[in-house]
Amino acid sequence: MRVIHDIHGGIHPPERKALSRPGKLQPLGLPPRLVLPLSQHLGGPARPVVNVGESVQGGQVLAEASGVMSVPVHAPTSGTVRAIERRPIAHASGLEDICIELETDGQDQWVPFEGIPHWRDCEPAVLAEQVRNAGVAGMGGAGFPTAVKLTPGQQRPIELLLINGTECEPYITADDTLMQLYADRLIEGTSILAHMLDADSILIGIEDNKPEAIACVRAAANQIDAPIEVASFPTKYPSGGEKQVIEILTGMQVPSGGIPADIGIVCLNPGTAVAVQQAVIEGKPLTHRIVTLTGEALSQPCNTLACLGTPIGHLLQAVGLAPERQQRVIHGGPMMGFAVSNLDAPVTKITNCLLAPTESELPLPEEPQPCIRCGHCAEACPASLLPQQLYWYARAKDQEQLAAHRLFDCIECGACAYVCPSHIPLVQYYRAAKGQIRDSEQERKRSDNSRGRFEAREQRLEEEAAAREAKRAARKAAAQQQAESDGVDPVQAAIERAKAKKAQQDAAP
Amino acid sequence: MSLLRVTSPHTAGRQNVYSVMRDVLLATVPGILVMTWFFGPGTLINLVLGGSVALAAEYGVVALRGRNPKTAIADLSVLVTSTLLCIALPPYAPWWLIVIGVLTAVLLGKQVFGGLGYNPFNPAMVGYVVLLISFPIQMSSWALPRDLTATPGLGEALQRVFLPSSIDAMTGATPLDLLRQNTGLLFDDLMMSRPELVGWGGLGWVEVNLAFLLGGLWLLYRKVFTWHAPLAMLAALGLCALMGFDGGSSDSGGSALFHLFSGASMFAAFFIITDPVSSAVSNRGRLIFGALIGVLVYLIRTLGNYPDAVAFAVLILNFCAPFIDHYTQPTVYGTRKTNP
Numbered sequence: 001m002r003v004i005h006d007i008h009g010g011i012h013p014p015e016r017k018a019l020s021r022p023g024k025l026q027p028l029g030l031p032p033r034l035v036l037p038l039s040q041h042l043g044g045p046a047r048p049v050v051n052v053g054e055s056v057q058g059g060q061v062l063a064e065a066s067g068v069m070s071v072p073v074h075a076p077t078s079g080t081v082r083a084i085e086r087r088p089i090a091h092a093s094g095l096e097d098i099c100i101e102l103e104t105d106g107q108d109q110w111v112p113f114e115g116i117p118h119w120r121d122c123e124p125a126v127l128a129e130q131v132r133n134a135g136v137a138g139m140g141g142a143g144f145p146t147a148v149k150l151t152p153g154q155q156r157p158i159e160l161l162l163i164n165g166t167e168c169e170p171y172i173t174a175d176d177t178l179m180q181l182y183a184d185r186l187i188e189g190t191s192i193l194a195h196m197l198d199a200d201s202i203l204i205g206i207e208d209n210k211p212e213a214i215a216c217v218r219a220a221a222n223q224i225d226a227p228i229e230v231a232s233f234p235t236k237y238p239s240g241g242e243k244q245v246i247e248i249l250t251g252m253q254v255p256s257g258g259i260p261a262d263i264g265i266v267c268l269n270p271g272t273a274v275a276v277q278q279a280v281i282e283g284k285p286l287t288h289r290i291v292t293l294t295g296e297a298l299s300q301p302c303n304t305l306a307c308l309g310t311p312i313g314h315l316l317q318a319v320g321l322a323p324e325r326q327q328r329v330i331h332g333g334p335m336m337g338f339a340v341s342n343l344d345a346p347v348t349k350i351t352n353c354l355l356a357p358t359e360s361e362l363p364l365p366e367e368p369q370p371c372i373r374c375g376h377c378a379e380a381c382p383a384s385l386l387p388q389q390l391y392w393y394a395r396a397k398d399q400e401q402l403a404a405h406r407l408f409d410c411i412e413c414g415a416c417a418y419v420c421p422s423h424i425p426l427v428q429y430y431r432a433a434k435g436q437i438r439d440s441e442q443e444r445k446r447s448d449n450s451r452g453r454f455e456a457r458e459q460r461l462e463e464e465a466a467a468r469e470a471k472r473a474a475r476k477a478a479a480q481q482q483a484e485s486d487g488v489d490p491v492q493a494a495i496e497r498a499k500a501k502k503a504q505q506d507a508a509p
Numbered sequence: 510m511s512l513l514r515v516t517s518p519h520t521a522g523r524q525n526v527y528s529v530m531r532d533v534l535l536a537t538v539p540g541i542l543v544m545t546w547f548f549g550p551g552t553l554i555n556l557v558l559g560g561s562v563a564l565a566a567e568y569g570v571v572a573l574r575g576r577n578p579k580t581a582i583a584d585l586s587v588l589v590t591s592t593l594l595c596i597a598l599p600p601y602a603p604w605w606l607i608v609i610g611v612l613t614a615v616l617l618g619k620q621v622f623g624g625l626g627y628n629p630f631n632p633a634m635v636g637y638v639v640l641l642i643s644f645p646i647q648m649s650s651w652a653l654p655r656d657l658t659a660t661p662g663l664g665e666a667l668q669r670v671f672l673p674s675s676i677d678a679m680t681g682a683t684p685l686d687l688l689r690q691n692t693g694l695l696f697d698d699l700m701m702s703r704p705e706l707v708g709w710g711g712l713g714w715v716e717v718n719l720a721f722l723l724g725g726l727w728l729l730y731r732k733v734f735t736w737h738a739p740l741a742m743l744a745a746l747g748l749c750a751l752m753g754f755d756g757g758s759s760d761s762g763g764s765a766l767f768h769l770f771s772g773a774s775m776f777a778a779f780f781i782i783t784d785p786v787s788s789a790v791s792n793r794g795r796l797i798f799g800a801l802i803g804v805l806v807y808l809i810r811t812l813g814n815y816p817d818a819v820a821f822a823v824l825i826l827n828f829c830a831p832f833i834d835h836y837t838q839p840t841v842y843g844t845r846k847t848n849p
């Protein structure tokens with residue numbers, strides 16, 4: 001039995017997971033148009049390889065990866081490319097980005113795929129390429145290109161592959177549903193990942209509020225030979241943070257500023273593992289994902305398997321959105337999700353939940369009151385920070401103290417703001433302060449660069465002047481040497497020459 | 510459809526400043542009732558008079574500062590300040606003593622620094638110390654408990670507060686005073702020598718302390734504060750008393766039980782040093798903060814010139830709180846030296 005470690009802090013907000021009835025998928029129909037952003041992952045945007053008006057088939061590459069930190073985008077069904085232009089996307093700041101609009105034709109014709117069924121005989125690098133070509137990026141929220149995680153390099157041997165099925169955010173049941181329905185594929189995907197990483201041990205961690213998922217995954221793990229351990233641990237938010245789940249299950253901490261591979265761990269979301277299974281076994285690219293549609297403003301909350309690119313509004317209408325006067329639609333969960341500003345924004349590879357709460361369900365924040373330094377935030381912080389101190393320093397824009405109090409170790413989980421009796425939007429202060437520090441870092445780099453360039457120019461000019469001087473001195477020395485060897489005074493000789501020249505000029509006319 | 514854009518988290522717990530302050534006020538009720546039982550309606554008069562002055566002062570100053578006075582009043586924080594101060598003031602103290610104390614606490618202790626959350630010192634203790642230094646006679650005449658004298662009725666009490674005459678026979682030394690003034694008696698003999706010294710901490714005082722302990726435990730249960738500062742203070746005070754007890758000679762500093770259950774010990778541990786604004790912030794910091802207050806309380810009680818010591822000890826540690834904070838930052842995730 002694995003020792004379960006406790007993490008500092010954490011909170012127990014109402015879970016509300018039953019609302020979306022985990023374990024079932026509700027088909028909601030194909031939308032007439034799909035909008036596929038070129039950046040659904042962390043890193044460089046994909047490069048479009050289709051033209052407006054072109055007919056495409058399901059699974060066809062619409063945009064190719066633009067580098068190592070990039071993944072391609074595929075058509076989720078057959079249809080016609082109608083536009084490649086800036087569209088609103090689901091983004092915390094309500095930004096637009098380049099998207100490919102695909103008019104679906106309802107035929108759902110697909111290009112043939114080629115999988116690698118005998119993956120055990122295959123080099124990890126080849127499998128990683130297959131995963132990258134399938135467009136797989138982390139489906140837990142960050143969208144980190146999975147192939148990059150799977151090639152950690154020789155200097156970092158991986159001891160543990162950890163599948164993070166915690167799903168600690170209230171309301172969200174997408175991973176829960178996936179683990180219940182696709183347990184076999186999850187186990188196969190996990191085995192493939194372990195093979196690629198040459199990991200010594202394999203662990204799937206699931207919070208104990210998902211007994212069905214735990215049972216399904218355990219049963220599937222028992223079907224195969226490979227030693228895959230399924231561990232459950234007590235429910236607490238934010239146990240599902242990558243750093244937190246690693247500490248809970250291993251007792252180790254990821255070094256500040258480092259990544260799990262630094263301590264021999266690779267941590268992946270179960271959705272990502274299933275996507276890897278599909279990519280390797282069938283060669284099928286990532287074009288769909290499970291999305292939780294929940295909140296009391298919806299008449300039929302559920303989980304659905306949605307085409308990437310499906311407009312958020314299409315899904316919410318299909319499950320009976322009855323909007324209030326000031327409706328919130330939250331992308332992600334209530335603790336870390338962001339409010340969507342446009343329902344035309346599409347579902348992407350990182351969209352695990354769309355939450356449409358009523359105001360009585362999740363009341364709007366109260367007016368902030370002065371901090372009374374009660375310390376509840378420090379009690380709740382999973383990173384053992386002192387949020388109240390960070391708040392003061394953020395307000396004072398004291399970057400030195402913010403660094404000393406380790407602002408950048410904040411994972412923005414929102415536990416501090418949740419418990420704050422003064423309802424101070426603490427996370428917002430930290431985000432703003434991080435942004436300011438990054439800005440001034442950039443500014444410092446820029447001015448360092450300018451200074452460097454200026455100093456280089458000064459040095460170059462100095463060197464040129466010195467070289468000229470050296471040349472002149474060398475000429476002078478040479479002339480002097482010659483004079484000494486010839487016995488002629490060079491000054492006298494020059495005067496003689498000038499005199500001769502003048503005499504010549506005078507004589508000439 | 511217009512969508513509302515707000516940042517995460519989109520949900521919050523139920524506690525707010527009002528509920529915290531309300532809980533603190535409710536937790537003082539048992540202590541106030543026991544005090545009223547033993548010493549008569551004096552404390553109640555203090556509370557009503559002080560509370561009215563405090564509300565008026567807070568309202569006026571916040572309005573002058575151009576803020577919304579209604580929200581400042583509504584968080585109840587000023588009532589907590591005045592309540593804590595008025596519990597500490599002698600019952601039947603003249604009305605002007607209450608007014609000066611409360612005004613000092615609210616204006617000099619709190620509002621000059623910017624109001625709630627910005628005061629470096631515990632406002633109630635600022636008011637208390639100013640009174641103690643300025644009006645030592647009025648401040649050191651505490652009412653005698655019932656059984657030694659008849660507790661006054663409301664009319665008589667009001668007369669004593671608003672038409673103060675000279676110090677009368679109904680006030681006397683507190684058990685802590687008696688201990689400090691003791692020169693020749695062994696501790697056990699001293700405790701037998703006077704009717705007001707029955708029990709561990711003096712007639713009435715043990716019950717008062719138990720009542721505040723009860724209120725404090727309820728606040729702990731309600732998670733208004735953590736156990737660190739109160740436990741550290743009581744443990745340090747008890748430990749010091751044990752070490753200074755010397756078996757109970759006439760020089761004895763008094764037994765541990767005497768120190769824990771006499772004077773303002775429990776009241777201070779759960780209601781004064783737990784003021785979050787002016788204390789250290791981390792749990793480790795609050796352990797140190799509380800322990801040092803416990804030590805200082807013992808030292809001032811036994812070696813100092815004042816009968817009780819809580820106010821001075823708290824103010825001195827308020828000074829030290831930022832310093833303690835500097836050295837007690839918790840080890841942040843991912844920064845510890847070794848992984849297991």
